[in-house]
Amino acid sequence: LLIPQEFRTADNGAEHGVFCFFSIESDCLEAGGDKLMAEYVSMIEELPFGDDLRTALEETFYAGQRPLAYDGGGRITLPEGLCQEAGLGDDVVIVGLGSRFQIWDRARWNARRDERRALARQAVRERGEAGRLALRARRPQGEGA
Template sequence: MFLSTFEKQLDGKRRLLIPQEFRTADNGAEHGVFCFFSIESDCLEAGGDKLMAEYVAMIEELPFGDDQRTALEETFYAGQRPLAYDGGGRITLPEGLCQEAGLRENVVIVGLGSRFQIWDRARWNARREERRLLARQAVRERGEAARRARARGPAGEGA
């Protein structure tokens, strides 16, 4: 899994050191990563073979010719950049992806389980508190739903 958050710098050639713990056979990113502009956020998304398999499965669940399938194919497959590590464990980000994600010198690599995101540090810092509040709300709502389910009993009794 891709875990933790790392502050890094892009050098003048847009090279980025990927944390050693991210470069494993377990997550399919032993030799490099797949990288593309994120579908859900203004950052880059990357991962190994497991991430690729998740997207392929999601796309293939939709019927061929379906507008949502085509949109996913255009965004994921067409936007994909397979990036191999150099001898020092760095990837070189394409200029177009850096511009699209607004990446400057200071970036943050954010582990998200089967994937990780690469954010401009200022954008990430601005987003972080908002996301913590949303996560706190999700935990509370799930806790309330679990308490209601326990109160109803095993067969929906008691409510």
């Protein structure tokens, strides 16, 4: 699988390879470099040792991840077990998410994409409404409508 250049940068710590695992959030694979690793480690270490949530995160993230190096052309070979777990076939799509990216079965992603766009639109509308309310609350009485 060819990883686009913008995902293979020093900024996200993925210039030499990525960590790949079954996503905790969705039915896909998730991958990223050192920055993503640090985010998960920080989240896990915030929880007390022995806490059930911490153990679940450790089992899912640490036990499920595979370090993958790029070949000379910027490609990685996805482990068959991870592909089976995520239901990946020959037609996949890479979805960039800042410090990480997800690898989806194209048909599954196409079905999810419209739902996620609608949710994102709702988030933008709600944020805009909250911002307008906050602005109105800061205005002195009698100014503006």
